[in-house]
Amino acid sequence: MRFFISFDMEGVAALTSWPAFTPKGPDYAYARRQATAEVNAVICGLKAGAEEAGEPVEGITVADSHAQGLNLIPEELPREVNLLRGFPRPNYMVEGLLPEHDLACFVGYHSRVGQPGGLMDHSYSGGTIYEVRLNGRIVGETELNAAYAAHYGVPVGLISGDAALEDQVAESLGGGVVFVRTKVGITRFAAVCEHPENVLEKLREGAEEAVRRRNELPLYRVQEPLTLEVDLTETQMADLLELFPGFERVGGRRIRITSPEMPVLYRAYMGLLLVAWSAKRIRQE
Ligand SMILES: [Zn+2]
Numbered sequence: 001m002r003f004f005i006s007f008d009m010e011g012v013a014a015l016t017s018w019p020a021f022t023p024k025g026p027d028y029a030y031a032r033r034q035a036t037a038e039v040n041a042v043i044c045g046l047k048a049g050a051e052e053a054g055e056p057v058e059g060i061t062v063a064d065s066h067a068q069g070l071n072l073i074p075e076e077l078p079r080e081v082n083l084l085r086g087f088p089r090p091n092y093m094v095e096g097l098l099p100e101h102d103l104a105c106f107v108g109y110h111s112r113v114g115q116p117g118g119l120m121d122h123s124y125s126g127g128t129i130y131e132v133r134l135n136g137r138i139v140g141e142t143e144l145n146a147a148y149a150a151h152y153g154v155p156v157g158l159i160s161g162d163a164a165l166e167d168q169v170a171e172s173l174g175g176g177v178v179f180v181r182t183k184v185g186i187t188r189f190a191a192v193c194e195h196p197e198n199v200l201e202k203l204r205e206g207a208e209e210a211v212r213r214r215n216e217l218p219l220y221r222v223q224e225p226l227t228l229e230v231d232l233t234e235t236q237m238a239d240l241l242e243l244f245p246g247f248e249r250v251g252g253r254r255i256r257i258t259s260p261e262m263p264v265l266y267r268a269y270m271g272l273l274l275v276a277w278s279a280k281r282i283r284q285e
Contacts, residue, residue, distance in 0.1 A: 001055050001056070001058065001102045001103070001211070002057075002058050002059040002060075002061075002098075002101045002102055003046045003060050003061070003101065003103055003104075004061045004094075004096065004097045004098075004101040004104045004149075004154065005043070005060070005062045005063070005104070005105045005107055006063045006065050006093045006097075006104065006105070006145060007064050007065055007066065007071070007072060007107050008065050008066045008093070008106070008107070008108045008109050008141070009021060009031060009035055010066070010108065010109070010110035010119065010120040010162075011108040011109045011110050011160055011161030011162060011165065011182055011183075012031060012034055012035050012038055012108045012182065013034055013038070013182045013193060013194055013195070013199040014027075014182075014183070014193040014194075015027060015031055016119065016120075016183070016189055016190055016193070017120065017189040017190075031071070032072070033073070034196050035071055035072055035108060036072050036076045037076075037200055038108060038199065038200060038203055039072060039107055040076070040077065040078070041200040041201075041203040041204045041207070042107055042158065042160075042203050042204070042206075043060055043077075043078060043081070043207075044204050045203065045204040045206060045207025045209075045210075045211075046060070046103070046105070046207045046210075046211055048207075048208045049210065049211025049212060050211060052212070053211060059080075059082065059101075060078070060081050060082065061081075061082045061096045061097070061098075062077065062081050062082070062083050062084065063084040063093060063094065063095050063096050063097070064084065064085045065092060065095075066108070067087070068086065069084070069085045069086050069087045069089070070085055070086065070087075072085075082096065084096045088274060089270075090267050091148070091263070092270050093141060094148045094149060094266070097148065097152065097154060099153055099154070101152075103154070103157040103210060103211065103217075104145075104149045104154050104155070104156045105158040105159070105210065106142060106145065106156060106158070106159045106160070107159075107160050107203070108161065108182075109141065109142055109160065109161040109165055110140075110141075110161055110162060111161070111162065111165040111168050112138065112139060112140020112141070112143075112168060113126070113131065114131060114138070115164045115165070116167075117163065117164040117167075117184075117185045118164040118165070118185060118188065119164065119183065119185035119188065119189070119191050120189065121140075121164065121188060123139070123140045124141055124269075125273050125276070125277060127233065127277070127280060128232055128234075128276040128277055129230065129232065129233065129273075130231040130232060130233050130253070131231040132230050132269075133228070133229045133230075134222060134226065134227075134228055135227055137172075139172070140168065142168065142169060142172070142173070143220065144269070146172075146173055146220035147221070147222045147262050147266075148262050148263060148266050149219075149220070150221045150262070151221075151262040151263055153219065155214070155217035155218065155219050156173060156217070156220065157177065157178060157207075157210030157214060158177065158178045158203075158207050158209075159178075159179050159180070160179070160180040161181075162181070162182060162183050162184065162185050162191065163183070163184040163185065164185055166179050172220070173218070173220050176213065176216060176217050176218050177210075177217065178206045178207075178210045178213065180202045180203050181194070182194055182199050222262065224260055224261055225258060225260045226259050227257070227258050228256070228257045228258075228259075228268075228269060229250070229254060230254065230255045230257070230269070230272060231251075231253055231254050232253045232254070232255065232276055233253070234253070234279070234280060234283070235253055236279050237253070237275070237276040237280065238253050238254065240275050240276075241255050241272060241275050244271075244275070246268060247268075247272065255272065257272065
């Protein structure tokens with residue numbers, strides 16, 4: 001069996017605000033240690049699941065996908081892990097995901113921007129994206145990454161994060177996915193937190209259960225051709241984006257991308273994010 005893990009940080013146990021787990025924040029060392037332990041707990045559960053199924057584990061790919069992709073402590077991961085780090089990457093959070101993978105896990109995830117009760121809610125970029133719709137439906141990182149995986153026939157077996165993400169996943173991906181809840185948001189930057197050790201235990205058990213369910217897991221397939229509509233936070237982002245073929249400006253801050261297939265659309269969206277992010281820096285004030 002081959003497994004793919006996409007790791008983000010906002011959904012890691014007991015983390016509640018961005019400044020706390022940036023390099024100068026009080027939670028930085030804890031965040032990296034716990035993040036690595038959570039990924040290891042998932043790997044442990046996946047291996048146990050494969051063993052139970054009587055199948056060898058032939059590959060584990062981990063894409064470190066929060067911010068610059070430099071969060072997990074490399075030497076604390078098992079030696080067989082194929083670790084993808086750094087930024088930018090054309091397929092960012094799903095870099096390294098291949099048709100050969102049997103199962104994908106999204107660890108430490110968070111809800112899309114605007115999801116009620118969402119802790120640190122955003123959709124790839126808090127500073128540039130107001131809302132994203134795929135074929136008319138509001139989506140976040142979870143749905144876009146799941147749609148990318150589905151294109152290659154890879155189901156999502158386990159997702160971990162806060163309660164608002166759990167609601168979102170139930171609505172979009174459905175109930176078949178194992179969800180490990182790590183905290184319940186009070187506001188965007190405060191939460192009631194599960195003990196980190198309990199989260200590790202639930203992740204281990206959840207990953208094992210996901211392997212058991214591997215043949216029943218639904219694929220998050222989206223009807224092709226695809227249309228992605230992006231509402232940006234600032235007008236000059238759309239001013240720059242409309243210069244590129246493929247980015248159609250359909251409103252003051254709205255860009256539309258159409259594509260026959262998901263991986264192409266995903267990469268176009270990554271390009272959009274980088275241009276929008278650069279455009280943020282040319283404000284005249
Ligand atoms: Zn993140």
